[in-house]
Amino acid sequence: MSLTESTFILPKEAQLTQKQQQITQQILQFASQHLNAKTAAVFVLSGDAGAGKSVVLSTVFNELQKRTQSRDSVFYQTDNHLLVNHNEMLKIYWEIAGQTDYLKKKSFEKPTPFINRMNKRQKQADIVFVDEAQLLLSQADPFNHFKAANQLDEIMRLTHVLVIVADFNQVVKLKSYWSKSLLQQHLAGHPVEQADLNQQLRIQDDKLAAWINSLIEGKLRPLPAAADYELRIFADGQPLFAWVKAHDQVSGLSRILATTDFPFRVFSREPWYVTAGSLKLPWDRFNYQDRPWASQPETINEVGSIYTIQGFDLNYAGVILGPSVTYEPKTDQVIFHPEKFEDQTALQKRHQADLPDEKAAQIKILKNVVNILLKRGRYGLGIYAVDPALRQKLLMLAKK
Incomplete structure (x- = not known):
């Protein structure tokens, strides 16, 4: 069973939809415009389960990491990370990293280790992607070694550009409760751009x-x-x-x-x-x-x-x-x-x-x-x- 048969990742012969291609370019342009932002700029991609959000995120991240190696790119040598709070999805991304030229396993991790490490080193990333952002902790969780108020605010403090994929119909724990209104409260004061994928690609009927x-x-x-x-x-x-x-x-x-x-x-x-x-x-x-x-x-x-x-x-x-x-x-x-x-x-x-x-x-x-x-x-x-x-x-x- 190949990786592309079992996950959101497209087979090599498949292509993004026109809408997915458009959003991919939109995210790259947004990131290039806000690389030096003093207050984190946030791109929010939303959509229902099976709409192809993770496909877009993975495609953008792969293209971005490719451009970090080109001296002619605005993204040359930028420090970028993709975070996900879901064990099984993290394994998918690790497996993808082993099959591509531009992705490294260390670029994919859970939010809490990322936050704790960056705080310890007093560093700030250039661009951070968060898949399944509705799983971000919205309160302290000692069991997961997270002591701050919520993971979204912490990540925004640690990066210039943040790209999140969220589906509020996939919130499954109250300790990671998010809604559109709650998200808007936390994004107040930040440059924000939004896009929505509303075409059902998994269940196409x-x-x-x-x-x-x-x-x-x-x-x-x-x-x-x-x-x-x-x-x-x-x-x-x-x-x-x-x-x-x-x-x-x-x-x-x-x-x-x-x-x-x-x-x-x-x-x-x-x-x-x-x-x-x-x-x-x-x-x-x-x-x-x-x-x-x-x-x-x-x-x-x-x-x-x-x-x-x-x-x-x-x-x-x-x-x-x-x-x-x-x-x-x-x-x-x-x-x-x-x-x-x-x-x-x-x-x-x-x-x-x-x-x-x-x-x-x-x-x-x-x-x-x-x-x-x-x-x-x-x-x-x-x-x-x-x-x-x-x-x-x-x-x-x-x-x-």
């Missing part, structure tokens, strides 16, 4: 993407007919697993995923299990390998989570919607229950008073998790719902 969005907002609709996409609803987890394995044998890169609604312990030596009807499979283990979880053949027999699959492309995704996602027939609504969500650390109360409604923010976290999982598959999506009412409703809609 507009009706299917709209169906997923409707489910997340609480309204179930009949399954759309898609000529080039397989959408299936399952009455039990075993046939869902068989469907995923069959596609993995033919197409590769097909995995079972689940909302974080089942017991687990980080770093546990003993397996923790996900149950879906008659199916019982272990959660993904903490991935100590350099290869991303989904690209390891043995993980076909595990259940992936947002912590192993976010930012990753699958060919076929089998998604288990756990007990926190239910259906209420009387109101014809999908209901999200934070109290049933097993990953309670993601919903822990924040110290800052920047959440207008904490319960609403917790529900938004759950919706974001479902959004991330349902939009992983490029060619197919299978769904099993633990809640009987939701499962019955989905099966009924599948027959229409």
Whole structure:
């Protein structure tokens, strides 16, 4: 399985869309104009999951690092870094660095080590890129050795130009809670330029993407007919697993995923299990390998989570919607229950008073998790719902 088959990175024969090419040049021009800025200039690229944001970021960073070696370039010998707070995506970037001429593994790291090192050396970078910026810590987190108020302000203090990719529908922890309004508050006083990618490239059928969005907002609709996409609803987890394995044998890169609604312990030596009807499979283990979880053949027999699959492309995704996602027939609504969500650390109360409604923010976290999982598959999506009412409703809609 090649790297380009399993991630957001384009194969050599593929090309950026016209919009992606335009934004690539826009970012390079913005960076060149603000290289000597006294107050960090910030470029914000936003868009939904699967819109190709990371493709643009990776392309720009590769071109920038290439230009650092040219004496004729304004970027000659500039000090540039790409940061991401997600273990699996960081591994992807490290793997990319080993396959290109201009990228070095040391240029990719997590925000906290970057911040601590630059502070210790009293240095300032020229250009910093942040992928999945919605995962930046927005409060102190002793567990991750971060003691400042938030990572965004710290990074802006340590660079002349900052380029961030953000999707506020992929915020998955309250300790990294960001919204458009909160971001704008922190960017006040900085030169800012924004761009948006709104074309869905992973799930290219507009009706299917709209169906997923409707489910997340609480309204179930009949399954759309898609000529080039397989959408299936399952009455039990075993046939869902068989469907995923069959596609993995033919197409590769097909995995079972689940909302974080089942017991687990980080770093546990003993397996923790996900149950879906008659199916019982272990959660993904903490991935100590350099290869991303989904690209390891043995993980076909595990259940992936947002912590192993976010930012990753699958060919076929089998998604288990756990007990926190239910259906209420009387109101014809999908209901999200934070109290049933097993990953309670993601919903822990924040110290800052920047959440207008904490319960609403917790529900938004759950919706974001479902959004991330349902939009992983490029060619197919299978769904099993633990809640009987939701499962019955989905099966009924599948027959229409």
